[in-house]
Amino acid sequence: MSRRFSIGLTGGIGSGKTTIANMFAGYGAAIVDTDLIAHELTCPQGLAMPAILSRFGAQFINPDGAMNRQRMREHVFSNPDARHQLEQILHPLIRQQTEQAAQTTPGLYLIFVVPLLTESGNWRQRVDRILVIDCDEQTQIQRVIQRNHLSQQQVIAIMHAQATRQQRAEVADDIIFNDGDLHLIRQHVFELHRKYLQLAGIPPDQN
Numbered sequence: 001m002s003r004r005f006s007i008g009l010t011g012g013i014g015s016g017k018t019t020i021a022n023m024f025a026g027y028g029a030a031i032v033d034t035d036l037i038a039h040e041l042t043c044p045q046g047l048a049m050p051a052i053l054s055r056f057g058a059q060f061i062n063p064d065g066a067m068n069r070q071r072m073r074e075h076v077f078s079n080p081d082a083r084h085q086l087e088q089i090l091h092p093l094i095r096q097q098t099e100q101a102a103q104t105t106p107g108l109y110l111i112f113v114v115p116l117l118t119e120s121g122n123w124r125q126r127v128d129r130i131l132v133i134d135c136d137e138q139t140q141i142q143r144v145i146q147r148n149h150l151s152q153q154q155v156i157a158i159m160h161a162q163a164t165r166q167q168r169a170e171v172a173d174d175i176i177f178n179d180g181d182l183h184l185i186r187q188h189v190f191e192l193h194r195k196y197l198q199l200a201g202i203p204p205d206q207n
């Protein structure tokens with residue numbers, strides 16, 4: 001089987017990755033979302049749970065066997081060593097599951113949604129193109145406060161564990177500035193979709 005044309009989609013917390021990936025899915029792209037995979041790995045009986053229990057202890061596990069996300073978030077974003085340990089458990093499993101999902105998810109071309117694409121070395125070699133979702137940091141902060149009910153300080157601590165806007169811009173082939181009217185953003189997404197079809201060698205009337 002020949003390898004499908006693939007795009008790595010990234011952006012900072014709250015930039016709009018999921019919103020925009022959903023728009024591409026509406027045009028027929030296959031979406032493999034590494035955040036969703038990370039959630040599956042840490043749900044009750046998730047593949048990562050035995051290692052998380054043994055490394056972090058029972059206080060990080062909910063009664064149903066899932067990871068206690070709030071407690072873990074508070075722990076790892078104030079403690080870089082703990083964050084690296086959690087990543088060492090999760091990232092190899094995320095990679096494995098991502099590769100499997102890439103084989104089995106149907107769609108015209110593949111979009112990998114990867115929050116830490118800029119930070120984690122070898123994605124450049126794994127995809128044909130990188131799409132960055134960008135927006136003002138103040139907008140990111142406001143969105144995450146509103147959506148997750150975190151404090152401004154907590155959101156800033158997460159942003160400090162991520163690449164800067166400048167670092168992401170440096171790896172981008174395409175950028176969507178997602179800080180305005182979603183109708184205009186949808187138009188931009190459609191233009192990029194047509195460009196990706198062309199780069200993938202798929203006639204536009206097949207979608």
Ligand SMILES: CC(C)(COP(=O)(O)OP(=O)(O)OC[C@H]1O[C@@H](n2cnc3c(N)ncnc32)[C@H](O)[C@@H]1O)[C@@H](O)C(=O)NCCC(=O)NCCS
Pocket residue numbers: 012013014034035038042069070072073076083086087090094114115116158161162
């Ligand atoms: C720290 C955890 C427990 C927080 O859980 P929570 O439910 O609050 O957030 P969620 O998982 O939905 O992630 C939301 C966003 O946080 C940011 N984020 C998550 N993990 C990290 C990380 N290791 N470094 C920097 N930012 C991160 C990303 O922007 C992500 O989109 C969780 O994110 C986690 O298990 N992280 C480790 C796995 C990982 O690196 N995931 C991100 C890439 S796949």
Ligand SMILES: Nc1ncnc2c1ncn2[C@@H]1O[C@H](COP(=O)(O)OP(=O)(O)OP(=O)(O)O)[C@@H](O)[C@H]1O
Pocket residue numbers: 011012013014015016017018019020035115143144147178179180181182185
């Ligand atoms: N252009 C926009 N205008 C207004 N609200 C938006 C826009 N884009 C996204 N949002 C809202 O901002 C929030 C964050 O968007 P989304 O979940 O798509 O971001 P994300 O990058 O996937 O977030 P995370 O990094 O936390 O996974 C959501 O509540 C979403 O509805």
